[in-house]
Amino acid sequence: MYKIKRISLLLFVIIISMAMVACGSPNETTSGENGVNGSFVGEAEGHNGKIKLNVTVENSEISKIDIVENSESEFTKEVFDKLFKSIISKNSTEIDTVSGATVTSEAVVIAVNDAIEKAGITLTPKKVSEKDAEVKDVSTDIVVIGGGGAGLTAAIEAKENDADVILVEKNAFVGGNTNLATGGLNAAETKYQSENGIEDSAELFFEDTMKGGKNKNNPELVKILTEKSAETVDWLTEKGVDLTDVGVAGGASVERIHRPTGGAAIGAHLVETLEKKAKELGVDIRVSTKAIEILNDEGKATGIKVEDENGNPYNINAKAVIIATGGFGADQEKVVEFKPELKGFGTTNAPVATGDALNLVKSFNAELVDINEIQTHPTVVPEKNKMITEAVRGNGAILINRDAKRFIDELETRDVVSAAELEQEGQTAFLIFDQNVRESLKAIEGYHKAGLLIEADSVEELGKAIDINGTELKNTIDTYNSYVNNGKDKDFNRENMKTELNKAPFYAVEVGPAVHHTMGGLKINTEAQVISKSGEIIEGLFAAGEVTGGIHGANRLGGNALSDITTFGRIAGKNAASLVK
Ligand code: MEZ
Secondary structure, three states, X not given: OHHHHHHHHHHHHHHHHHHHHHOOOOOEEEEEOOEEEEEEEEEEEOOOOEXXXXXXXXXXXXXXXXXXXXXXXXXXXXXXXXXXXXXXXXXXXOOXXXXXXXXXXXXXXXXXXXXXXHHOOOOOOOXXXXXXXXXXXXXXXXXXXXXXXXXXXHHHHXXXXXXXXXXXXXXXXXXXXXXXXXXXXXXXXXXXXXXXXXXXXXXXXXXXXXXXXXXXXXXXXXXXXXXXXXXXXXXXXXXXXXXXXXXXXXXXXXXXXXXXXXXXXXXXXXHHHHHHHHHHHOOEEEOOOEEEEEEEEOOEEEEEEEEOOOOOEXXXXXXXXXXXXXXXXXXXXXXXHHOHHHOOOOEOOOOOOOOOHHHHXXXXXXXXXXXXXXXXXXXXXXXXXXXXXXXXXHOOOEEEOOOOOOOOOOOOOHHHHHHHHHOOHHHOEEEEEEHHHHHHOOHHHHHHHOXXXXXXXXXXXXHHHOOOOHHHHHHHHHHHHHHHHHOOOOOOOOOOOOOOOOOXXXXXXXXXXXXXXXXXXXXXXXXXXXXXXXOOEEEEEEEOOOOEEOOOOOOOOOOHHHHHHHHXXXXXXXXXXXXXX
C-alpha cells in the first residue's frame, strides 16, 4: 500500500512537472556553469489590459519570448514579432519602440524587464551590426502614400488594373486609423439589405448624407459615394470582407450600416483582408517608410521622397501619386488651430492620424475645403479615449445623465448628441444597456474584455454602482421600455428602438465626446484628382479617404467613413492606373 502511494505520488509529481514544462510554466530556474536557464513570466499593463510574456532564458541570455496573455488589438501581432526579434537579437530591452504602437511597445519592454528581474540576471547586450540596407531610388507606375483602408483599396484597384504599385506606410504595420473602425460601412441597395427585407435607395442615402452634413457637402461627391456604395460592398465581399450584418446608425433613415456577422468590429478584419489581397496581387508594401515630399516636376506629381526605418532617404519615382494619409484627429495642435473650442478634448484616433498631407501638398498649391469641420464622437470613454461604437445605441442602448434621465434621441447625428452631452452635469453621460443588447453585438465583447463596462444584476444596483439614483433609473428604463412596446418615443421621438432593456445583467459605461473625424481636407473632383487653389487638376495627383474634404460637409454620418475610403479609394486606384497606361 505504502509503495503504491509512493508510486502515485511520484507519478503525480512527474505529470505536474511535465504539464508545467508544456505550459512554459512560470519562473523555473536552474543555474548551470554558463549561467541561468529557465522560463520566467513578466507582466505589464498594455493599451487594452494586461500583457503577460513568458521569457525563456538560456545561459543568462533571452532565447525566446512567448505571449501568455494579451488583450491588445489583432493588428499589433506584427508589433510583438518585431519587438521580440529585436530584444532577442540584442539580448537587451534597450530597443526602439515601434512607431504607431508606443504604449504596446513600452508594455512589452516592461514585461520582459519584469521577467528578467525574476530570473535574477543582468542582460549583457549583444552587438548587432546594424548595417544600413543599401537604399536606392526606385521606379514604379503608382505610389500610394498611406496603408489604411483608402490606401490599401486604391493599391488593390490599381494593381488589378495592371499597374505596378508601391504602397508606403509610416507605421510598422498597415491599417492606420481604419484598424480602429468598429461600427461598419454604409451602403444602399445592397444584397444584404434585400436579404433582410430592408428597403433603401441611393437617393435616400444621398438625402440622409446631405442632411447630416448640413448641406455643406459637395453634392457631386455625395452622389458618387451613395450611387457606388452597393458596388463597393460587392467589391469588398469578393475580396473576402464579411459585411453580412446590417444595422442602425445615427442619422440614417433605414438600416444601412454593414458589418461582419453578429455585429463584430469591422476595422481590423477589413484591413487584414485587404492587406492579404494586396500582397497576393504583388503590391510592394513598404512599412516604416515615411513620405517626406511629393516630387513636383513643374506642377506635375512624379513620385515621392521617403525615409526608411533608419532615416535613409530615397526617391520612389512614379507616374502617379495617390495620397491616402488620413485625417489629423490625433494632432491636437492642428485640431485646435482649425477649431479652437476642441482644446483639451481627447481623440478616438490612432496616433498615425497627424495630417501629414497638409505639408506634403504645399508645393502644389492644393486647395483645402471645410478644414474647420471637425467631428466629435459622443460615446468615448473619458481619459481612456476608447470609442464605444454607435452600433451599441443602434442596437438599443440609451443615454442618461446624472439625474438618471434621458436627454436626447440617442440616434441623432453626432454633432447633436455631443452638444447635448456637453450640456449635462459633468459634461458626460452614461450609456445604459442590458444583456439583450450585449448578445446582439459582438463588438461589445471587446469592451467587456477591456474592463470598460460596469455590470449589475438589477437596474437599481446599476444605479448604485454608477452613483446615480437607482429608483429614478428604473423609472426611466420602465418608461423607455413602454415606448419600445408602443413603438413611440414620447420624449425624444427616437425612431428606432430595437429592444426593451429588461434582461439582466445591466451595463453602464460613462461616455463623452472626443475628436473623431476631420471632415475637411484636400479638394478633389469626382475622379479623385486633387484640385489646386486656381481650380486646376494637379497632374498625376490623386487622393482618397479622410485626407480629402467635401464629402461629409459639416458632420459625417456614422458608417460613411468606410464607405468614403473604399469607394473613393477604388476610384483613385482605377483612374491612376488608366493615367499610367
Ligand atoms: O463611422 C464611424 O465613425 C462609426 C460607425 C463609428 C462607430 O461608432 O463605430
